[in-house]
Amino acid sequence: MRRRTLQWVNSPVLLEAIMRYEQGRLPLSMKLWVEKLLELKSHESSKLLPKLHNS
Numbered sequence: 001m002r003r004r005t006l007q008w009v010n011s012p013v014l015l016e017a018i019m020r021y022e023q024g025r026l027p028l029s030m031k032l033w034v035e036k037l038l039e040l041k042s043h044e045s046s047k048l049l050p051k052l053h054n055s
Helices: 011-023 028-037
Strands: none
Touching: 011 028
16 A cells, blocks of 8 residues: 655645636646545546535
8 A cells, every 4th residue: 555645735726726627627637636636536527616606
């Protein structure tokens, strides 16, 4: 089993990457980084961020 190391990630950068990931607007290298960081499988189509409804 591989030992995991902690990574520091800038929250606004991660949020932007997640939004672009869901929109399919990330380059492959960034898409793979998000999937690895969040331990996602590339075939999963679930949304990571909830939809915001304006009231």
